[in-house]
Amino acid sequence: MNPIRDPHDPHELAGEYVLGTLSAARRREVEQALVHDEALRAAVRYWEERLLPLAGLAEPVTPSAALWARIERSTAPPARPATPWWNGLNLWRALAAGGLTAAAIMAVVIGVRVDAPPTYMVVLAQPQSMAPGWIVKVSDSRTLRLEQLVQTAVPPQKALQLWTKADGWKGPVSLGLVTPGRPFEVKLDKLPPLQPNQLFEITLEPEQGSPIGRPTGPILFIGRAVKTI
Numbered sequence: 001m002n003p004i005r006d007p008h009d010p011h012e013l014a015g016e017y018v019l020g021t022l023s024a025a026r027r028r029e030v031e032q033a034l035v036h037d038e039a040l041r042a043a044v045r046y047w048e049e050r051l052l053p054l055a056g057l058a059e060p061v062t063p064s065a066a067l068w069a070r071i072e073r074s075t076a077p078p079a080r081p082a083t084p085w086w087n088g089l090n091l092w093r094a095l096a097a098g099g100l101t102a103a104a105i106m107a108v109v110i111g112v113r114v115d116a117p118p119t120y121m122v123v124l125a126q127p128q129s130m131a132p133g134w135i136v137k138v139s140d141s142r143t144l145r146l147e148q149l150v151q152t153a154v155p156p157q158k159a160l161q162l163w164t165k166a167d168g169w170k171g172p173v174s175l176g177l178v179t180p181g182r183p184f185e186v187k188l189d190k191l192p193p194l195q196p197n198q199l200f201e202i203t204l205e206p207e208q209g210s211p212i213g214r215p216t217g218p219i220l221f222i223g224r225a226v227k228t229i
Contacts, residue, residue: 014043121228122200124221133221146184161205166198198225
């Protein structure tokens with residue numbers, strides 16, 4: 001049997017399998033491939049070890065019985081001799097209690113480091129496909145860190161520029177030019193406190209940045225802030 005692999009990153013497939021976000025048919029294909037594919041088994045073990053500790057990030061809460069009964073009916077897998085830990089709901093309950101949204105969870109799946117939990121997180125995705133490309137993480141010290149998830153080609157004499165805008169602002173504010181492959185950090189001390197749902201985007205601009213103080217080029221990646229703690 002040929003290994004079942006993601007054409008770009010087998011760890012992404014393994015992460016989705018562990019999280020239980022694959023379709024039933026795709027999940028069965030992966031389970032069959034695990035019998036023969038040692039690399040895929042190693043990737044699954046990696047994500048099991050990486051995701052299980054996330055359940056300890058927050059104290060569990062108890063939503064209404066009717067809500068969880070509905071979720072259990074919609075997500076229950078076919079009867080099997082044994083159920084992997086990630087198919088249960090305890091992990092999802094703990095993550096939800098900690099304020100980690102689906103976007104934040106998928107950010108973990110595609111490779112973001114899990115350090116001390118940031119205060120805010122933004123998944124910047126391509127507007128058309130909604131494929132994640134960058135992650136914004138803001139700490140308690142109001143330091144913003146931008147992390148690259150995918151290769152982003154920049155045409156000659158062009159640059160990537162990061163912007164943000166909250167409700168009530170007159171317009172977007174530039175946070176600086178972004179160079180793919182290089183670390184990007186910026187202090188937010190001169191801006192108002194970050195707000196849930198605050199807009200962030202990366203646009204394609206002239207090499208020295210936008211000449212008019214607001215975006216002029218196409219939006220390459222866009223997302224909104226989620227408060228994580």
